Amino acid sequence: MSMLARENSDLVEVEALRLLRLLMHVDCSPGRKWNMDTCREIAPLTLEINRLKKARNAVILTHSYVEPEIIYGVGDFKGDSYYLSKKARDAKADVIVFAGAVFMAETAKLLSPGAQVVVPDRQSGCTLADSISGAELRRLKATYPDAVVVCYINCTAEVKAESDICVTSANVFDIVAGLTEKQVLFVPDRLMADNLRTDLVRRGVDKEIISSDGTCIVHEEFTATQIAEARKLFPGARVVAHPECRAEIAQLADYVGSTGAMMDYVRSTNAPYYLMLTECGLVSRLAVEDPEKNFIGGCRLCPYMKLNSLEKIRDALLNPRTDQIVTLEEELAGRATRCIDRMFELAA
Numbered sequence: 001m002s003m004l005a006r007e008n009s010d011l012v013e014v015e016a017l018r019l020l021r022l023l024m025h026v027d028c029s030p031g032r033k034w035n036m037d038t039c040r041e042i043a044p045l046t047l048e049i050n051r052l053k054k055a056r057n058a059v060i061l062t063h064s065y066v067e068p069e070i071i072y073g074v075g076d077f078k079g080d081s082y083y084l085s086k087k088a089r090d091a092k093a094d095v096i097v098f099a100g101a102v103f104m105a106e107t108a109k110l111l112s113p114g115a116q117v118v119v120p121d122r123q124s125g126c127t128l129a130d131s132i133s134g135a136e137l138r139r140l141k142a143t144y145p146d147a148v149v150v151c152y153i154n155c156t157a158e159v160k161a162e163s164d165i166c167v168t169s170a171n172v173f174d175i176v177a178g179l180t181e182k183q184v185l186f187v188p189d190r191l192m193a194d195n196l197r198t199d200l201v202r203r204g205v206d207k208e209i210i211s212s213d214g215t216c217i218v219h220e221e222f223t224a225t226q227i228a229e230a231r232k233l234f235p236g237a238r239v240v241a242h243p244e245c246r247a248e249i250a251q252l253a254d255y256v257g258s259t260g261a262m263m264d265y266v267r268s269t270n271a272p273y274y275l276m277l278t279e280c281g282l283v284s285r286l287a288v289e290d291p292e293k294n295f296i297g298g299c300r301l302c303p304y305m306k307l308n309s310l311e312k313i314r315d316a317l318l319n320p321r322t323d324q325i326v327t328l329e330e331e332l333a334g335r336a337t338r339c340i341d342r343m344f345e346l347a348a
């Protein structure tokens, strides 16, 4: 073996060990078991991506729902939409790779207009974001001309451009409760709107929430039966849900919060078991970062988030195809950015 080949093989071995230390705790990657062999398989690719990242002054933002080898292998920042949107805003990078859903990459482009923003897979959509177009929102606005328009961040830039204020699952309840307007047109998540109504009643805040009809393909699927069975089989289990779940699920859960808040809740409590009613990627993150905790299966996979892969990230960094590059029309981007800036002001 030549000196160069030996050096490369040593680098791969070190990288495989680094990956193994992190990924060995993950047990819900579909069809994949993390051991030294599987880590050796991906190590050359993570090394290549990390080299490309430096060469192109790029950052890789990874949503908690993408595969753990992306988050821990090549990601610079990991988290939920709100956290990552702040990282996109503050990034001083020439290139931002957004491993998540396309609407998130659009948000990154709005907040870092000077950077080239690329997505690994253009098909990584979202049932919420795809549930309403800008034209449909304009029609709703005409029906409710006095309503303030609040959009959940899981929507397209076109819908953000038609909205007054953007919110995330981390700040939706506080921001809407603090608005002066009585009538709120909330898009695109019908189930989050239901949870919002319940929260406003609990706070004694009088508002009329009108919503469009979108749902998240992952969070709408959880059932009360699943919770009842988990509580029976695992006494003392805590049920932790995302506000994209149905209202009856939110009412039965011990805790409801954004992806980041769900993680904080698990880290700060000490239950014998946790049932996480969300995407499996979050459970993988918790398994890596808090390996002492026990999680009951029951999470679900988002088919869109799982379209992201190391190979596609490498290609997007090396020589992005046109369909991987996010572009937004200037006037629309200006309007969409205003609604996100409003969120940062109100959240502060």
Ligand code: SF4
Binding pocket: 065, 101, 125, 126, 127, 128, 129, 154, 216, 217, 218, 219, 279, 302, 303, 304, 305
């Ligand atoms: S988990 Fe739901 S909200 Fe998130 S990207 Fe998938 S479909 Fe959209």
